[in-house]
Amino acid sequence: MGSIRPVLIACCGNADGGDDAFGPRVAAALRDHARCCQALADADVADLGSRPWELLDHLPGRRCLLLVDAAVLPDARPGRLLEFEWFDPARPPLVSETLLSTHALGLTQQLALAAMLDLLPDAVHLLAVTIRSATPGREPSSAVLAQVQPAAQRARELVRAWSR
Amino acid sequence: MSDSNSSLEARTIRVAALARVEGEGALHLTMHNGQPQDVRLEIYEPPRFYEAFLRGRDFREVPDITARICGICPVAYQMGSCHALEKAMGVFHQIDPPIRALRNLLYCGEWIESHVLHIFMLHLPDFLGYESVISMAADHGPTVRQALRLKKLGNALVCLLGGRAVHPVGVCVGGFYSAPAEAAVRELLPEVHACLDEMCELTLFLAEKLDYPDLERDYEFVALQPDDEYPMNLGPIASSKGFRVDQEDFLEVMEERQVPHSTALHAIIKGRGSYMVGPLSRLNLNWMRLHPRAAELLPKVCQAIGHELPWRNNFLSLPARALETVHALALAADILESYRVPARSSVPVEPRAGIGGHGTEAPRGICWHQYRTNADGTIAQARIIPPTSQNQGTIEADLRDLAAQLNDLDDETASLRCEHLIRNYDPCISCSVHFLKFDRQWV
Numbered sequence: 001m002g003s004i005r006p007v008l009i010a011c012c013g014n015a016d017g018g019d020d021a022f023g024p025r026v027a028a029a030l031r032d033h034a035r036c037c038q039a040l041a042d043a044d045v046a047d048l049g050s051r052p053w054e055l056l057d058h059l060p061g062r063r064c065l066l067l068v069d070a071a072v073l074p075d076a077r078p079g080r081l082l083e084f085e086w087f088d089p090a091r092p093p094l095v096s097e098t099l100l101s102t103h104a105l106g107l108t109q110q111l112a113l114a115a116m117l118d119l120l121p122d123a124v125h126l127l128a129v130t131i132r133s134a135t136p137g138r139e140p141s142s143a144v145l146a147q148v149q150p151a152a153q154r155a156r157e158l159v160r161a162w163s164r
Numbered sequence: 165m166s167d168s169n170s171s172l173e174a175r176t177i178r179v180a181a182l183a184r185v186e187g188e189g190a191l192h193l194t195m196h197n198g199q200p201q202d203v204r205l206e207i208y209e210p211p212r213f214y215e216a217f218l219r220g221r222d223f224r225e226v227p228d229i230t231a232r233i234c235g236i237c238p239v240a241y242q243m244g245s246c247h248a249l250e251k252a253m254g255v256f257h258q259i260d261p262p263i264r265a266l267r268n269l270l271y272c273g274e275w276i277e278s279h280v281l282h283i284f285m286l287h288l289p290d291f292l293g294y295e296s297v298i299s300m301a302a303d304h305g306p307t308v309r310q311a312l313r314l315k316k317l318g319n320a321l322v323c324l325l326g327g328r329a330v331h332p333v334g335v336c337v338g339g340f341y342s343a344p345a346e347a348a349v350r351e352l353l354p355e356v357h358a359c360l361d362e363m364c365e366l367t368l369f370l371a372e373k374l375d376y377p378d379l380e381r382d383y384e385f386v387a388l389q390p391d392d393e394y395p396m397n398l399g400p401i402a403s404s405k406g407f408r409v410d411q412e413d414f415l416e417v418m419e420e421r422q423v424p425h426s427t428a429l430h431a432i433i434k435g436r437g438s439y440m441v442g443p444l445s446r447l448n449l450n451w452m453r454l455h456p457r458a459a460e461l462l463p464k465v466c467q468a469i470g471h472e473l474p475w476r477n478n479f480l481s482l483p484a485r486a487l488e489t490v491h492a493l494a495l496a497a498d499i500l501e502s503y504r505v506p507a508r509s510s511v512p513v514e515p516r517a518g519i520g521g522h523g524t525e526a527p528r529g530i531c532w533h534q535y536r537t538n539a540d541g542t543i544a545q546a547r548i549i550p551p552t553s554q555n556q557g558t559i560e561a562d563l564r565d566l567a568a569q570l571n572d573l574d575d576e577t578a579s580l581r582c583e584h585l586i587r588n589y590d591p592c593i594s595c596s597v598h599f600l601k602f603d604r605q606w607v
Contacts (some may be wrong), residue, residue: 009221012234015331016232016344017234047328049330049331050232050330050331051236051329051330051331053281054319054329055317056312057315057329058318087267105281105285105286105297109296109297109298112298113297113298115307116298116301116302116305117301117305117308117309117528137419148306152273
C-alpha cells in the first residue's frame with residue numbers, strides 16, 4: 001500500500017442537487033487541473049458526493065483537511081465564497097448537514113468522533129459557497145458556478161501553504 | 165428535542181426531530197388515560213421528484229439517476245432498476261451466472277457498509293445508554309475502530325465493482341461496464357477473512373451483552389424467498405402469512421396509500437394491513453439459507469438472547485443485521501475466492517417498448533421498481549417503492565403498542581424509547597417520499 005498524502009480535500013454535495021453540486025464541481029476542477037497542469041503532490045481529492053459519512057474512511061494519516069461544501073445562509077446573497085477554520089463558531093451550517101441526506105453522522109459528528117479516536121488532522125479548514133437552493137434535478141446557478149474555479153484555486157493555495 | 169404537556173388524563177409526547185435517522189422525521193404521540201389516542205410518524209423531508217423526472221430519460225441513464233435517490237443504499241436502487249429494466253427489455257433471463265455473482269458481491273459490499281454503520285454508529289448507542297457514537301467511543305474505542313474497519317471494507321467491495329463507493333458508476337442495465345481484474349479481487353481477500361472473523365466475535369458480543377426490550381407483535385413478515393440462496397437480488401416475494409408471488413405480481417397483493425400527516429406513502433397488504441420488510445423478515449423467512457459461517461452462529465445467538473426463530477420483536481433486528489453482515493462477509497469471500505474474469509461483463513440490451521417490475525433486498529428491506537418503456541428505450545413511467553415507506557404503518561403500530569409501557573416514564577425517557585424503537589427499522593426517510601403533500605406543521 002502506498003503512503004498516505006498529508007492533505008485531504010474532501011468535497012461534499014449532490015451532483016444532481018442544484019447548487020449543492022458545488023463540492024463535486026470543485027473536485028472535478030481540481031482533478032482536471034491536476035491532469036493538464038501540475039498535480040497536487042501532497043493532497044488527495046475525495047468527492048464524497050451526498051455521502052459525507054465516508055469522510056472517516058479517508059482521515060487516517062492526514063495532517064490537514066480541507067472540506068468543500070455548500071452553505072445555508074438564508075440572508076446571504078448566493079455565490080459568496082466563504083473560508084473558515086472548521087471549529088470557528090461563526091462557521092455557517094452546511095447543506096450536507098441540513099437539507100439533504102446525511103446519516104446523522106454528518107461532518108461535525110465525524111470530526112468529533114475522529115477527535116475521540118485520535119484521527120483528527122492538525123488543521124481542518126472549510127471552503128463553502130452560499131447557495132439559494134438545492135433542488136434535485138436542477139443545474140447549479142451561474143452565481144455558484146462562478147465560484148468553482150476560485151475555490152479550486154484557493155484549495156491549491158492552501159495545499160501549497162500546508163506543504164511548506 | 166422533545167416537549168410535552170401532562171395532565172391527569174392526557175399526555176402528549178412530541179419528538180420534534182428524530183436523531184440518527186436518515187433524512188428528517190418527527191413523532192407525535194398522544195395518550196389519554198394511559199392508552200394511545202393518536203400515533204403519527206411525520207415525515208417532513210423535501211419531496212423527491214425522481215419518478216417524475218425519470219420520464220423521458222433513456223433507460224441506460226436510470227441506474228445512475230436512481231442511485232442518487234439514497235445516499236446510503238445506491239446499490240439497492242441500481243439493482244432494482246437494472247433487473248426491472250432487463251425484464252422490460254426482455255433480457256432478464258439472459259444474464260450470465262458470473263454477472264449475477266458479481267451483483268451479489270456488490271450487494272454484499274452495501275450490506276456490510278450499511279449494516280455496520282447502523283449497528284455500531286446509530287443503534288448500539290441506544291442499547292448501551294449513550295447519547296451518540298461519539299460518547300460511546302470514549303468507552304468503547306476498539307469496538308468503534310473495528311466497525312470503521314468493517315465499514316471501509318464494505319465500501320472497498322462496492323468500489324471494486326462500482327468504480328467508486330460514493331454513487332457507484334460501474335453498473336449498467338445488462339451487467340457492469342467492466343469486470344475487475346483478478347489481481348484487484350485477490351487483494352481484498354485477506355481483509356475480508358480478517359473482518360469476517362471479527363464480525364463473528366462482534367455478533368456474539370451483541371447477542372450476549374445487550375439487553376433487548378420486550379415488544380413482541382404478530383407481524384406479517386415480507387421478503388424475497390429464493391429457493392437456493394439467502395435473498396439479495398432474486399426470488400419470489402413471500403409473506404409469513406401465506407402469499408408467495410412472482411415479482412411482477414407484487415402490486416396484486418400490496419397497495420400504497422397516502423396519509424395526511426406524512427409525505428411518504430404507507431403500504432399495506434390488501435385485505436390485511438401493515439407489514440414489515442427488512443432484516444428480521446429476511447431472517448425469519450430464509451434463515452435456512454444463511455451461509456454456513458452465519459448459520460453456525462445462529463443457535464448461539466438464539467440461546468444468548470433467549471428466543472428461537474421466528475423473532476417477533478423488532479429490537480432483535482440488531483442481531484439479525486449482525487448475522488446478515490457475517491453472511492455477507494462469508495459470501496463475499498466465497499465469490500472473491502472463485503472469481504475469474506467473465507467472458508463478458510454485460511449482455512447486450514436493445515431498446516424496446518415493455519414493462520418490468522422487480523424488487524431486491526436493500527439493507528432495510530425490499531426496494532421494488534417498475535418501469536414502462538417506449539419503443540426508443542425512454543422511460544414512459546416509473547414507480548419506486550422503497551423499504552421505509554413499506555414499514556411506515558408497522559412503525560406506527562409498534563409505537564402504539566409501546567405507548568402503554570411509557571406511562572411510568574418521564575417525558576424525556578419516553579421520547580428516547582420511542583426514538584429507539586423507530587431506529588429498529590433503520591428508516592431511510594430521505595428516499596421514502598413521493599410528492600403528494602408537503603407538511604411542515606411540526607414545532
